[in-house]
Amino acid sequence: MIDAVGNPQSLLLLGGTSEIGLAIVDRFAGQRPLRVVLAARPSERLDEAAERLRAKGCTVSTLAFDARRPETHEEVVGKAFSDGDIDVTVVAFGVLGEAERAWQDVEHARELAEVNFVAPVTVGVALANRLRQQGHGAVVALSSVAGERVRRSNFVYGSTKAGIDGFYLGLGEALKPHGVQVTVVRPGFVHTKMTKGMKAAPLAAQPEQVAEIAVTAVRRRQDLVWAPGAWRFVMSVLRHIPRAIFRKLPI
C-alpha cells in the first residue's frame, strides 16, 4: 500500500536498467527500503542494478522483459504481480534512435514505434487490468517534452512520445474511479546513457532531479509534471507558436 505520506511498499520498474527509472527507485528507497521488481532484458547491467538496490536494503527480483515482444506483455505483468500488490509501476523503457535514420529506414522506425509506443500500450492495458482488481496503485509514465510539440529534428521519436503521453493521460482518467493514479512525466534533456555523447540541450537535468520531481508528483497524486518544472512554461510558449515560425526555430 502507498501510505498517507506517499511511501510505497512495492515497485515495478519496466525498463529495469533505465537510469531515470532507477533514480526514481533510489529516491523512494532512500526514505524507506521497499520490494522492487526490475523488468528488463537480462544483462549484466540489470544484475548490477539489482545488487545495488539490495545493498540499500531493498528486496529485489528480476523479470525478463522485451518491449518488442508485445505478445508476452500480459504474462510479464502477471508475473510481476505474483508476489503481491504492486503499489507503484514506472514505465521507463524507451529508445531515442537516430533521428535522420528513423524516418528513412523502415526497420529503425518500427523499433522506435514498437518500443516507445506499442509496448507502453500493451503493458499499459495489462497493467490497468491488474490495478483495477487491486483497487489502488500509482503509475509513472516517462513521456518527453519532445512529444508535446513534435519537431522536424526528431519527429519519429517525438511522435512516439506524443503517443505514450496521450495514452497514459487517458488511462489516468479511465483508472481514477478505480483508485489508481497515473502520473505522466515530461522530462527535457537528461544526462543518461540514452543521451551519452550528445550536446546537452538547454535546461539539461540529471536523472536524480527528474526522480525527485516524479516522486513528489506521485506523493501529491498529480496527473502531469515537467522535469525540470521550467519546461512547463517553455512548452506552453512553444505550443502556441505558429507553424510558419516554429519551422524556422533552431530546435
Add this chain to the structure above:
Amino acid sequence: MPEKLGRLTGWGRTAPTTARILERADRAELADVVRAADGRGVIPRGLGRSYGDASQNAGGLVLDMTAFDQIHHVDTETGIVTVDAGVSLDKLMRQMLPHGLWIPVLPGTRQVTIGGAIAADIHGKNHHVEGSFCNHVLAIELLTADGEIRTVTPDGPGSELFWATAGGMGLTGVVLRATVQLKSVESAYFLVDTERTRDLDDLMSRLMDNDDQYTYSVAWFDAASTGAKMGRAVLTRGWSAKLDDLPAKLRNDPLKFNAPQLATVPPVFPSGLLNKLTVSAFNEVWYRKAPKERRGEVQNITQFFHPLDIVGEWNRVYGPRGFLQYQYAVPYGAEDTVRKSMEIISSGGAVSFLNVLKRFGAANGGPLSFPMPGWTLAVDIPITDDLGPLLDKLDQLVLEAGGRLYLAKDSRLTADAFRSMYPRLAEWQKVRDAVDPRGVFNSDLSRRLML
C-alpha cells in the same frame, strides 16, 4: 444486496483506494458474503472516523455497518444495554441520557460506532481511572470467517477471541452486536477545573500530582511555541456533575442532551488558510482565552467533551492532501521522550492545533489494545512533502522508549516498527489464524502492516 464501487479514505482523507461497498444486508446475507469472500477479502466499516486506512479494503469488499443501528435492550436498573454494532455513540447517548445512563468511554467525537469503538478499543479522558471501551463490554456477537456467529465474553471460554477483537481493527470478524455496561449519572453536565500551565514540566508535575482525583482529565498544549514556553497548556479536569452541583436553571432538566453544533466547514476550503502563522495565532488565542485557574465551573457536553464538534466536518480545513494524527503512548519514565518529541514537532515546521497530552491508566487484556500506563500525546498534522521523514524520526524515539502508536490514528507506520511496538502481536496472530485461517478479513491497514 446493494453493492457499489466507491473510493474510500479515513477521516484524514489520505491514501484513497477503491472497494466494493455493501451498503445494506441482513445477518444471513453478511454471513454469505463472508463465506464467499475472494482473495481481496472483507472488512467492516463504521463511520470512517479512524484517521488512516483501517476501514478501507482496496479491490475487496467493505461492509458498511451503519445500517445495523438498533438499540435492542436496555436494563435501566443495571445500566446494561445490547446494541447493534452500527449504532453511533451519539445516538446511544441521546437515547440513554433520559434514563440517567452515560457511555463509559467517550472519544473526542461521538460520531463513531459501537463496532469501531470495540475494534479500536477506544479510550477517553477517563482512561487513567476507568480504562478503555472494552473494559466495559460484557459480550460481543461476532460473525467469523466461517460464517458462524459466536458470542464471546471477556472471561471464560472464548475470552481469547474477545480480547483479540478488542483493538483487533476488524480483523477477527464482524461485530454484530455488543452488550455494554453503562454508568449512571445524575446530570449531563460536568464540574470542571481549568488550569493554565507555564511549560511542560509544570504540566507534567500537575498531572502526576493529583490526576487520579478526577474522573476526566486532558491537557491541550500549545504546539507552536518553542523554548521556555514549550508545552504550556490548558489543563481541564472534572467529574460528572451531581444534581446539587447544578445552578437552579439547569436543575429542572439535568439530563437534557445539551451539545450544540454551530457550523459545517464548506466542502472547498482553501488549503493555504492553515499555515504556520494562522496556527500559531490559534494556539496563542486558545491558550490566552483560558483562565489562569478556575474551579468548579459547570460545562455542557460539547464544551467539556467535544469542543471540535462545534464545527462539523472540520477535517476539510486541511485541504485536498489531507492530514494525519500522530498519537503515541510511552511508559512512565519516558518523560524525556515526550519532551523531545514535542521539540521535534514544534520546531519541525509541522502545524498542529489539536494537541493533546494525557495520562493513561492500566492496560487491559487486548494484545493489540493501544493504551498502556504512561503518557499519550496526539497532534494533528497536515500532509506536506517533508512530513514522512519527520515522523519516521518520531517513530524511532517512541520505539526506543518502549512505546507505540495508535492504529486507529495511524496511516504510515511500517510493518517492522509496528511489530516492535506491539510485543504481544504473536499472541494475537495465533488467535486470528485459528479463527480466520483463509485470511478473509483484510484491510489496507492489514496489508500495510502485513498482518
